[in-house]
Amino acid sequence: MAIVLGPNQYGKAETRVVRIYRDGPRHEIHDVNVSTSLRGDFAEAHVTGDQAKVLPTDTQKNTCFAFAKQEGIGEIEDYALDLGRHFVDDIDSVDGARIQVDEYAWDRVVVGGQEHDHAWVRRGGEVRTTIVTVEVDSTSVVSGIRDLTLLKSTGSEFWGYLKDEYTTLTETHDRVLATSLTARWRYAAIDLPWGRVYEDVRRILVERFAQVHSLALQQTLWEMGKGVLEAHQEIVEIKLSAPNKHHILVDLSPFGIENSGEVFHAADRPYGLIECTVAHDETP
Amino acid sequence: MAIVLGPNQYGKAETRVVRIYRDGPRHEIHDVNVSTSLRGDFAEAHVTGDQAKVLPTDTQKNTCFAFAKQEGIGEIEDYALDLGRHFVDDIDSVDGARIQVDEYAWDRVVVGGQEHDHAWVRRGGEVRTTIVTVEVDSTSVVSGIRDLTLLKSTGSEFWGYLKDEYTTLTETHDRVLATSLTARWRYAAIDLPWGRVYEDVRRILVERFAQVHSLALQQTLWEMGKGVLEAHQEIVEIKLSAPNKHHILVDLSPFGIENSGEVFHAADRPYGLIECTVAHDETP
Amino acid sequence: MAIVLGPNQYGKAETRVVRIYRDGPRHEIHDVNVSTSLRGDFAEAHVTGDQAKVLPTDTQKNTCFAFAKQEGIGEIEDYALDLGRHFVDDIDSVDGARIQVDEYAWDRVVVGGQEHDHAWVRRGGEVRTTIVTVEVDSTSVVSGIRDLTLLKSTGSEFWGYLKDEYTTLTETHDRVLATSLTARWRYAAIDLPWGRVYEDVRRILVERFAQVHSLALQQTLWEMGKGVLEAHQEIVEIKLSAPNKHHILVDLSPFGIENSGEVFHAADRPYGLIECTVAHDETP
């Protein structure tokens, strides 16, 4: 039985590009982490070692830097589309490119109530993401958010679940619910006002988390995803991946102290992990 | 247009189970990190919040601990199969279970040339992994290794590659090649001597990395994968994911010092990332 | 020559306490990481193994949780003082206690312009810290901030430095300056409005970073520290530890592209590390 090369790709991961716009006294900053990955006619590179069709990962890195200047980094989706199209259009051996960009947010320093022209504090918290896939005859944009850490101190229950011989969990009608959300949504188009949509999706996710009276993290995720799709027809589907960051009520009764949902241990591991997709129904 | 629930799953991630066998004076240790994930009839849990068919992730965790005692942890593949079958067979609402187990190796302490009965040093380095998927009518075992960090100080070239306007890389006929390998291989059967196969696959991967004169990491990976498949008919395919951990030759010429492949800067980011699958050809 | 026990301490590290205040509909959250460390008469615990004078670290953890309810977590300095005094005053064998508390900030979710009563987004970014040391006859409070990541895209030079045979760095009159600051300041008193001082110190650090035209990170740190001490007589001294997070101007000239301070590679390692103390002069 012969041995064959299957699917393969290669690229440069985690090129840390910082782009400063300094056309006037008020600078702008875009701080991104770019990973490129190319697919195509690379069998010889594996099987015989002939690299004639392989654009080095070092060149891919250079391209990320050069495009940051030439094409610029406005919205990360456009930057990724530019890079992806370049690799597929301009390099013969490349059939497909997957460009992943994470963006780190910076807030302007405020001095005496005035925003500073060229100084920033890194915001921390959630990261804006995109994955753009360009192929010869198709292009997709999947944008997202990760590390969006949310907590509510009431308005969350968990009861009525299936019990088997290994079940010891106590039902609760009032618990802390916390998660560090990762969401990715697929767009129906490739020429959208990316930043505005991102801000609105983030707003909806956060608001729905807060407002939905939760019977389970599953239900909260569904409502968050549904809220996004109801407001955004240009989003085909959204995938939510949410660790249940357990906050365990500490038993203070041995010390004669009542603990009515006031003192919790924030546990690291294990954690629940709830994943679901919510989509616009495309059944005819 | 209606909004619908798509694929979904949930489980308990990273339950850290340590199992000691202490039937005689010479103890044994198995140190694992288990993640369980269940698929099935969970739409109501999302859409209405009704949890009647949801086995809590806390129960899944309890099951991991209970099975560590009752069924034991011998080979991680068998432990994962036991867990996966239990969830699918015994819980009505569950159609599929994905059980992921990482195992951390410990070496016995040696005192005066004698192996100690109940003391160990954690080995560090690579981690043995498995992902078992049990469905109602199928079962698959994909085992692997990660964090296997390899380096060779010669016997590696990179030249003859495609050059475009963004290419600045210099060709080389002698470089350091280093990677931190992740490999996953799919088995054709579910009743194999897992540990012996694992050790042999690891041996082949390491030996091929050392012995193949490399014209590119792509070629080295191909030869590593081919070596594994040639020796193991019971392995259907193997996926290799290998960061190219760049070791950059430091230019010492400004100090009047020649550097003939002796002093390198080990860079963190960006890194190349080469991924490929090697398979037994199943074309009829 | 005899072998003797020298300085020793023990405690419980990284107890993750979350305290919810829920006296009305509008909840409050305090999310902290507490480490306790005790010194005292513990020689027997080491030398003979007799634990009669050792308060278990498990008890220290319980105390952190119990005090979070009974004494409450208002300002982290007060919480740490309460814990430290308890261990020194109430446990005979304890002579000294070092209590370290990190606090993670949460922002209230805003829905339709209204702050939500019981839902938050974790802010990310910098962490507020304190280290309180209580001894039988003295108490000190050293508060601080860490992971405060700052960047300015101009207004920073580096030239006129010492050159030796290993110097290759090019002088610059315009560079990106970035750091992830850790600062710790020692208070002259133990009954201050901790939160207000913290906010003002943070404000000064950020503003001085932005406003000082920098000739080196050393000079910027000095000006930041001086700014804090000028405004706060109740602070005895401040220690600043600042990695120079290098942003390396990318050479785009091989591609015929000029790069006038617009495209940078954000490097991980190595990094500069500048540390200094600024103090009120106590020389008579």
Place this chain on the structure above:
Amino acid sequence: MAIVLGPNQYGKAETRVVRIYRDGPRHEIHDVNVSTSLRGDFAEAHVTGDQAKVLPTDTQKNTCFAFAKQEGIGEIEDYALDLGRHFVDDIDSVDGARIQVDEYAWDRVVVGGQEHDHAWVRRGGEVRTTIVTVEVDSTSVVSGIRDLTLLKSTGSEFWGYLKDEYTTLTETHDRVLATSLTARWRYAAIDLPWGRVYEDVRRILVERFAQVHSLALQQTLWEMGKGVLEAHQEIVEIKLSAPNKHHILVDLSPFGIENSGEVFHAADRPYGLIECTVAHDETP
């Protein structure tokens, strides 16, 4: 009241130097992480911004690479001494240098029972460390080990401890004891066979951990330190810092399963932290 500059230092952290010796077919590898830190006459650099006495951290990095070739990296202590002496002796403004080196171990690949000439697997596990401080009239070498993770599955008790109102811990006469040890020992001389001493100290630490019947981690650490000092008169003192990595016996009784020290949950946080110094008594 004037504001003054207090203690200060600066340097380059985490320069990742890999040195290959390739004088014959059998290569050698030394893989280190170097941090340099200089003290001296640097007040002007802070107060006026004048850098005339400041050797750039970039130059320090270059020096680490150049010395790796010229002086070589044999024992990390000698490499650090070379670097430290250079900075103090050759740079006028420098009074003191602190050189920290971590070394990562690599094992030769074995092919068919033969050690390979130029291929290695990174060992993982513990890291060998040194901190050398060179001042105008003194030099000290403090070497060590970190991330040495040890576990014993019996031979460990914890009982007879102090109990107060917050104590709930149950006494035990048989528990799992595990730690990830950091040890640092100060040498009495600066011309020792560093590698051989290191190996012997490591051996003693591991053996004593295994052999001492433990009544507490405090006692185990004391015996480990004492064992080192008894065998090594050239070591003045040793500091041990040991997290108590709690392995919590899982209660399986709700499932009708007995758990006699067989199934444990390896907890992440909080953890105990025991620190002590053991020294040769220098009292006259």
